[in-house]
Amino acid sequence: MLSEKLKQLRKELKLTQVELAARFGLTQQAIAKWEAGRTLPEPETISRIAGFFGVTTDYLLDMTDAFAAIGSASNVRIIGTVKAGYNALALEEDMGSALAEVKDAEQYRYLVVKGDSMAPYIREGDLALVRLQSDLKNGDLGVVIYGDGEATLKKYYYSDGAVTLVPFNNTYETVSLRGHELEQLMIFGKVVETKTKW
Missing domain, CATH: 2.10.109.10 (Umud Fragment, subunit A)
Incomplete structure (x- = not known):
């Protein structure tokens, strides 16, 4: 799920929710809701997140197994x-x-x-x-x-x-x-x- 992968990727880069939010000009509450699975980002924001972490949008949305973990x-x-x-x-x-x-x-x-x-x-x-x-x-x-x-x-x-x-x-x-x-x-x-x- 996007919520789990976003949290994993953020922790891999040792970023807090506040720091990640600042990178995208968002609030910490928005990041928290995404990671809790309560809401989903807009498609354009998902694309920006994927670009920031160097992964595909398909990976974030569980549409591919090509990037099973950040270690790959x-x-x-x-x-x-x-x-x-x-x-x-x-x-x-x-x-x-x-x-x-x-x-x-x-x-x-x-x-x-x-x-x-x-x-x-x-x-x-x-x-x-x-x-x-x-x-x-x-x-x-x-x-x-x-x-x-x-x-x-x-x-x-x-x-x-x-x-x-x-x-x-x-x-x-x-x-x-x-x-x-x-x-x-x-x-x-x-x-x-x-x-x-x-």
Whole structure:
């Protein structure tokens, strides 16, 4: 039940009801009612709670067993900044960590998104969970580095010897790489999840 899981997650982070309430701009009484099972948060608030604790809304609502306990999650490093544009670097600077439902945390990184080229689905400040890998399939959402070390988060397509990087925001142009440009292309990884960082 949401009441039990909320209480468990809060205690795992060693937060009081008052402290958790303050994070969401709510009263301690609201948190107490949720944990007692007397009321349920609004759907939007449930989504915010899930994002804060690094779990899914399905898990909070008992709709999945994929995350049976907080112990099955790992702390994944938050590194660098990947701009949802075409002019930022992916720097492996330590920016803390966040929980993710992965078994091998070293194979993943969280990257903070900047820019709006992937809006409205991925917004500035969101965390992109990236599985480190050197290849992508057509239609994958990936993080690639090319040229002088530029990193970008885009939909990836390969056809007729060219790689095309497609933004969600149609006010931005697609980028096509071919020929010698492909020699400077490095696939950093595949985005497997994004979540809003509150």
